[in-house]
Amino acid sequence: MPFKKITAFIVFISFLYSCGSQTHEVLETQIIPAPTKHTINKGSFTLNSSVGISYTKDFKISAEFLKTFIEEGSQIKLKESKSIAFIKDESISSAEGYSLQIFPNRIEIKAKTDQGAFYAVQSLRQLLPVEFENGTFNEDKVIIPCVTIEDNPQFKYRGMHLDVGRHMFSVNFIKKYIDALVMLKMNTFHWHLTEDQGWRIEIKKYPKLQEVAAFRNETLIGHYSNQPQQFDGKQYGGFYTQDEVKDVVAYAKSRFITVIPEIELPGHSQAAIAAYPELGCTGKQVEVATKWGVFEEIYCTKDETFEFLEDVLDEVLELFPSEYIHIGGDEAPKTRWKTCDVCQNRIKAEGLKDEHQLQSYFIARIETYLNSKGRQIIGWDEILEGGLAPNATVMSWRGTEGAVEAAKQKHNVVMSPTSHSYFDYYQSDNDNEPLAIGGYLPLEKVYSFNPIPEGLSKEESQYILGAQGNLWTEYIPTSKQVEYMVFPRMIAMSEVVWSKPEHKNYADFVSRLEYFHKRLDALDINYANHLFEIEGSLIAEGYQLKTLTKNKSIRFTLDGSKPSINSEVYSKPIPVTKNTMINAAVFNDKEQLGSIFTQTINYHKAVGKKITINVEPNKAYSGSGADGLINGISGSDTRYGDKEWLGFWGDDLEITIDLGEEMDINSIETRFHNGQGQWIYAPNEIWFKFQLADGSTVTDKINTQNEVTKNLVDINYIFTKPKHLDIKVKTIILKIPNYGIIPEGKQGVGNKAWTFIDEIIIN
Incomplete structure (x- = not known):
């Protein structure tokens, strides 16, 4: 039976007692991430205090986890019996695979390794009432359906990232974060420990990293793009002691989570240079950064710098037994290197071509050192620039191009593109969403992610190890907000990396997620619940409304009033x-469930007409496609990544609007995002070309006011007709040259600028 049909029948029965008579309630439960094979059998198993667990030392971690989960989550105390048996099975193909069989009188967990059995326990966990998660299950037995599950992961690397450089979180919360990974069968925690804004790990040989680099004088208030920028005037900082790091690593290991530390180099190192100015190219004193972005202070390529980094890494290696050490390698401006005698001499002495090859030399030298210690490096895809270090693994974040390039060179790759993996992006169009860096990454887009990029052969695809979700914390000061930003998108990512594509079905996932929210409630996880929100779009038949969850109704009004039952x-x-x-909301039979959805449609002359663009928008910012530029709906005033804004990276645009008939045209309005801190620049000029009814054309140009203090640049072009002529227009062409290369002194220096354009309104 196909998986998507099976899941509707999976139930567990929990017995409730009232006035001495037995009653029961049947509750539907479904497993996340979706297993490989999942069948329902006749009968049920009774979990009570007559049940026991049998296991050998090969399954100590998984068996003791299950025993603790049951006994601390309920009144059931397990005895010594073979009711739940852990069995070694060498025939299971994957070290992380397992078989879970529930019979009327026995549960069998088969696996080749303790880790595989541990994932079986996580599936069994989801067949138990959610009250087990917080110890509030007060009955003395649970009835579990007889099922057979055979399961193994699609990818070997299944990870989540957390940046503690911008904002720091307690050891207890780090453990809670790891526990969430455990429940979702993820196996890697990428701990981003050093940044321009703070150094977060104790290095005993260099005490100033704790005394100076770990603290910044103040922190930016609001968004980086807000002008003028404001600060809170309060010192912020801290670090994890080596004992705390050991505690976290041991805790993770006991749950089959590998912790990969990230020590950034050669860029994102201003905090370390603030502590030890001699590590920089100028030797001048700098401060730990107090705002976000990319900074010119990077490590100098002098031998003393490498001695420092080797010393740091020696202490890091003692704390982290992981095969991989993440060395960053991203966003490293070459400004200081270009004017540094030491760095220029290094280029000549090593026979390098330029500063990009100098970065490659820097990475390769660190890799050689780590290889000598039996470790491997992993770095962001900028480590491809100037030539990839021999044994490096690439973490591809700027799209998929770096992943394809690395895989074709037979290097391992972890997929983490901004388009599907950056959980610091907004996840909803709601105006009440907490401040975020920008972008728009809803749950469905995360779920749609295929970590195998197009353009790879079957053999090359083997170099894709897996994927991870990332959480950068510039705008995330609290642990509750961390939870809000990663849940439920982390849950979607878990199914991306575990479940086979043929077993993925978004409607089915949403149904399982709606129930899984109860488990998150029991775990006191502050998830974002957007399941009862409404998505709207303008189609040929009119304005369409949709919601994710089934068996709910959408009610709406058109008179400005709030919708009601x-x-x-x-x-x-x-x-x-x-x-x-349009005002609308989701209702059940009794009440409103979600927030009110409001959409204003400006019905102008181009709505529903034909539009073409000479280039496709970037996949990460494709909005509603070209048609979204003339659908009567304007994008957000504060976010450039919603479904109405279109983003293009470095492209000159030519937009053609075919009105389909001759029309009087008076004006054209549009606007551009100008968030230069995010590499987004309004164009300097726009060309307009009008094709008239008589076949002739009229061409005009305007210059924009591209000021850094304006986050939005509005365009209101007035079409001036020659006197005494009745001119009608059939086609309008907008030519919009890209701003060009980002200049020195700006975020993203040397990179192509982005162009973001909103609705084109024809009046």
Whole structure:
């Protein structure tokens, strides 16, 4: 039976007692991430205090985890019996694979390794009532359905990242974060420990890393792009002692989580240089950074720098037994190197071509040292620039191009592109979402991610180890906000990396997630619940409304009032022939469940017409496609990554709007995002070309006011007709040259600028 049909029948029965008579409630439960094979058998198993666990030392971790989970989560105390048996099975193909069979009188967990059995326990855990998660299950038995699960992961690397350089979180919370990975069968925690804004790991040989580099004088308030920038005037900082790091690593190991530390180099190192200025190219005193972004202070390529880094890494290696050490390698401006005699002499002495090859030399030298210690490096895809170090693994974040390039060179790759993996992006269009860096990454897009990029052969695809979600914390000061940003997107990512593509089904996932929210409630996890939100889009038939969850109704109004239980039920697209305001919400039979969705539609002359663009928008910022530029709906005033803004990286644009008939045109309005801290620049000029009814053309140009203090650049072009002529327009062409290369002194210096454009309004 296909998986998606099976899951609807999976149940567990928990017995409740009232007035001495036995009653029971049947609750549907479904496993996340989706198993490989999943069948329902007749009968059920009773879990009570007559049950016991049998296991050999090969399964000590998984068996004791299960015993503790049951006994601390309920009143059930297990005895010594073979009711739940852990069995070694060498025939299971994967070290992380398992078989879970529940019979009426016995549960068998088969695996080749303790780790495989541990993942079986996580599946069994999800067949138990959610009250086990917080110790509030008060009955003396649970009825579990007889099922057979055979399972193994699609990818060997299944990870989550957490940046503690910008904002730091307690050891207890780090353990809670790791526990969440455990529940979702992830196996890697990428701990980003050093940054321009703070050094977070104790290095005993260099005490100033704790005394100076770990603290910044103040912190930026609001978004980086806000002008003028403001600061809170409060010192912020701290670090994890080596004992605390050992505690976290041991805790993770006991749950089959590998902790990969990240020690950034050669860039994102201003905090370390603030502590030891001689590590920089100028030798001048700098401060630990107090705002976000990319800074010119990077490690100098002098021998003393490598001695420092080797000393640091020696202490790091003692703390982290992981095969991989993450060395960053991203966003390293070459400004200091270009004017540094030491670095220029290094280029000549090593026969290097330029500063990009100098970065490659830097990475390769660190790799050689770590290889000599039996370790491997992993770095962000900028380590490809100037030539990839011999044994390096690439973490591809700037799209998929770096991944394809590395895999074709037979280097291992972990996929982590901004388009699907950056959980610091907004996850909803709601105006009440907490401040984020930008972008738009809803749950469905995370779930749709295929870590195998296009353009790789079957053999090359073997170099894709897996994927991870990333959380950068510039705008995330609290642990509760960390939870809000990663849940439930982490849950979607867990299924991306564990489950086979043929077993993935988004509607089914949403159904399972709706129930899984109860487990998150029991674990006191502050997840973002957008399941009862409404998604709207303008299609040929009218304005369409959708919601994720089943067996709910959408009710709406068109008169500006709030929808209620008595409002009209949405059943088909709402006709739009004029300016329209739609208010809608999701309801069950009794009450409103989600927030109110509001959409204002500006019905101008180009709505529904034909539009083409000479280049495709970037995949990470494709919005609603070209049609979204003339659908009557404007994007957010504060976010450039929603589904109405289109983003292009370094492209000159030519946008053609075919009105389909001759029309009087008076004006053209549009706007560009100008968040230069995110490498986004409004164009300096725009060309307009009008094709008239008589076949002739009129061309005009305007210059924009591309000021750094303006996050939005509005364009309002007035079409001036020659006197005494009745001119009608059939086609409008906008030519928008890209801003070009980002200049020195700006974030993203040397990179191509992004262009973000919103609705084009024709009046």
